[in-house]
Amino acid sequence: MTGHQNFHVQSVGSATSKGTRLPLSILLFVLLLTRALPVMAQKAAPAGASQSPAPVIDLADTDDSHPGTESRAARIVRQLSLPAAKRAQRAALQPPSLPAPQDQRSHGAMENASQNRTESPSAALAAHPEPAGPHAPDALTPKTKRTNYVVQRGDTLAGIFKRQGLPARTLQRVLDADRGAARTFAHIRPGQVLVIERDHPGGALLGLTLKQGDRSLARVVLPTEARTTTNPTALRTVRHRIKRGETLSRIFKRYGLSARTLQLILHRHPDKARRLSRLRPGQYLQLELDRPARLLALRLEGKRGTPLTIRMEHHSTDREAATLATRAAAATPETNETPAAATKPAPIEPLEDPTAAAQATADEPVVSDEKATAVADEGTPVARVETHRIKSGETLASIFNQYGLTPGKVYQVLHAGKAAKDLSLIRPGQQLELAFDADGELISLTLVKSPVEKLVVVRQGESYRASVKKKTIERRLATVEGIIHSSLFADGHQAGLTDGQVMELAEIFGWDIDFALEIQPGDQFRVVYEELFVDGEKYRNGPILAAEFVNRGKTYQAFRFEHDGQIGYYDAKGRSKRRAFIRTPIRFARISSRFQPRRWHPILKKWKSHKGVDYAAPRGTPIKVTGDGRVVFRGWKRGYGRVVIVQHSGKYRTVYAHMSKFRSSVRKGTRVRQGQVIGYVGSSGWATGPHLHYEFRVNNVQRNPLTVKLPHSLPLPKRQFAAFKRQTAPLMRQLAALRARHMVASSSD
Structure with a gap:
């Protein structure tokens, strides 16, 4: 205690708060001390010491009704009897007291009046005295703000934190700081008071106290010291626990890193790209940044195996290097770790204004939305392609959900045009190819319907457009001939026909020949058909263009011809092979x-x-x-x-x-x-x-169905018969060549 100190005794007559009269001798003794001690203190104080405000002593709260307890008057006398230096030391450790109003209210009334508003540190301490002990807060700075929140029905700690603008990671830090207090905080009840201490309005959380009336139920003080980072030049270090469904592009986007940065990593480190594209839940990803939106280093840690580390090389000017060094020395490194039991974290705000971050000089510029749209229209670089084989019971919505795409994206794709309707009719065994950009957004989707046809949905601006793409098919002629020894199936396979071609041949001549009854050894068949090639490789067999079957010495011919949108088989005179009836209702019975x-x-x-x-x-x-x-x-x-x-x-x-x-x-x-x-x-x-x-x-x-004469169909009109002759002439020559070759082979045998 320094300087002149005047002790003002505020009296309420001779009565205490309990209505008991104080001894007159004590009051006289106190008055004498108030006059004598200032003179003694002035002589004992060093020269030049600053004066401090005189504390106000309130005698209204003295209580002499309980024997064995120290009364208010006795406590005041004891304090005044301490040496001046001792009192000055204690005063420095305690916050300054405020003058008590004349109409003194109880502690509970003051607390209720201060609920749900922000107070100054001294007023808050006066209204809510904190308990001493290991959890007692340190001396708060003048900027510290304290908010009292009265718990309402239905409130949860997570909801209160969200309304107060505190992120979920801060809630997890509170719960991890003291497990005993965490259980109390998890069962808050209406009417309780939650005291939220922050370094400044809207700033970081320093402490949290739960009160029930005058009693403190739980208190947690968060340490202000942050853990040091591995990189001394990094302004910010984030340690992120990977959850199910998360991708590297989503994590980068969440922490303000550009798509360009991810593209550079995948391009410069192709040997590590596969591991980065297959993140697993429970792994940890540590990001070190020296400025907003610029990455210094990346480290992927798993439960087993060697951690994967990638460091970015940035070329900065001398001025930038000096600025970064100054900022790194002044900044407090931040570590953001999401434990396994953490709730879903809220997005972390960038360290600076996004506009300023975008204008910062860096090797990886942040791509704006407008530029990203333009790139998508011109051909957005593909960061990864996922190939999915459709299984039984799957729908487009369930497939999109597996790759982290929203139902809104399903709606956009299905309404990308008329061709997109086929996506609602996908079948098991079909193949889907999904292309994503570095931000994890869908660039294109391809449904492979066949080796020659695929449905492609491409992003254009904010929407998608569907189209069907077909490859060019090369058609080549092929011939097969054979002799029946046992059955059409066995001898057809031996000659080179497939099951489908044998069935097609039986259908073509099904009106003329009963293959279950009339076929016999020695019968001959000759077939001219198409082979379809795509990109120089055989895709499949095409239709039979011409066929000849010799049954019991009688020759039957059939030629494929299309007219007026209808396809049919006709004999050499233009009469349809299709009769009003077929001979047998069951094949090969x-x-x-x-x-x-x-x-x-x-x-x-x-x-x-x-x-x-x-x-x-x-x-x-x-x-x-x-x-x-x-x-x-x-x-x-x-x-x-x-x-x-x-x-x-x-x-x-x-x-x-x-x-x-x-x-x-x-x-x-x-x-x-x-x-x-x-x-x-x-x-x-x-x-x-x-x-x-x-x-x-x-x-x-x-x-008798086997012998009844079946009615014939009408022949081709004359105007179409000429086109039929021109189209079938080369096929007739092919059959004639096969017939001649068979005769030569038979004569040589």
Whole structure:
């Protein structure tokens, strides 16, 4: 205590707060001391010492009603009896007291009056005295601000921090500082007071206290000392814990790093690019920056393995180097670590104004939104490409979710044009290619529909545009010939035909030849077809252009011709190979019972006429209608079992019996076309095994389906016949050459 000190005794008569009278001798003694001590202090104080304000002593709170406790008056006398130097030392350690108002209120009333507002440090300390102990705060600077928040119903600590502008990482630091206090903070209740201490309004958190009335429930003081960084020139060091779904581009964008920086890293370090593109949850990424938006070093640490370190080389001028050195010496390094149990962190604000950061001189300029859009329109550099094989049950939305794309991006892509509608009809086995830029934004999407066709969706500005791209197909002619020894399938494969080509050949001549009954050893076939090549490699076989089949010495020919948008096969005279009916409703089935007027019935055990043909086939084999018509009956008929009857134009009707089940789309009155599946082979009705009973009726009279004369179709019109002759002439020469070669080979044998 220095200088002249005048002690003003504020009296309330001779009564204490409890209504008890003080001894008159004590009051007289205090008055004498107030007059004598200033003179003594003035003599003891050194010359030139500054005067300090006189403390105000309030006797209104004296309490002599409890024996064994020190009264207010006794405490004042004890303090005044201390040496001046001792009092000065204690005064320096304590914050200055404020004069107590005449209408003194209780501590609880003062606390309620100060809730939910910002106070000066001295007023806050007077209203809320802090407990002594290890958690007691240090002397706050004059800029320190303290806010009292009254907890309301439904409040959480995270919500309060968010409203106060405190990031989630600060909340995690509070919870990690004291686990015991963390449990108390996690169960805050309405009416409690949360005291938030910050270094300045809107600044960093220094301490947090939870109070219930006058009692302090929990208190946490955050250390102001930051950990030193590994790079002395770095102004900021961030340690980020990688979470599921995060990519390097997203992390860079979050911490204010440009897409150009990421592109330089991937370009200069291609050997490390693969590891950086496959971040795993739980890894740590440490970023060191010497200025906003400029990276000095990057370090990726995992639970196992050697950490990956990349350092950036920047060429700065002498003036920049001096500025950086000054800023590095003055700045406090920051380490931002997100622990495993951390809540989702809020975005970290840049150290400086983004405009100033963009104007800073650096080797990696920040790309503005306008420039990024322009680059995207002209061809944004692709940072990575993901190839995805579509699995069963997947949709475009579920695939986008796997790669961190939002539902809004799905909507944009699906509405990129008419061609984009195919993306809602993706099938298992198809391939998707997704191209991303350095910021993790989708540049393009490619759906590979076939080796020659793909759907491409490309970003253009803020939207996307879809288009279909097809590769050029090269068509080449190929020929195959062979002789039947056992079956069309076996000998066709040996000659070089595929299963599809054998089936196509059987369909072409299906109106002329019953391949289940009439084919025999020695029959010959010759085929001219297309082969499709893409980029010099064979893609697949094209259609059969011309074919010749010699059955039992009779030659049948067929040539492919397209007219008026319709494709068909015609003989050399221009007559369509497609008749009103095909011979057999089942491909390559075995005839188990022919059309005959007298047959022993295996079920009825008597002789009975069999007015149809039975085709034995495995249960479930598809049954095709032999001609265009309308279903007049579908249901159960005694011995027929499940049966379908089709009425064709004019006088013809066909019957298909003993089915195991019907095709769901076939009903009475349904129009059917030749070759359409109407049911499946079974053994319903009077049948001993799975087979199809097929009847062909003319004027409702059964005829032998194998020998009945089927009506021919009309030939080509004269105006189209000339084009047909010009188109088929080269194909006829090809067949003639094959025929001649076979004759030469036969004669030499």
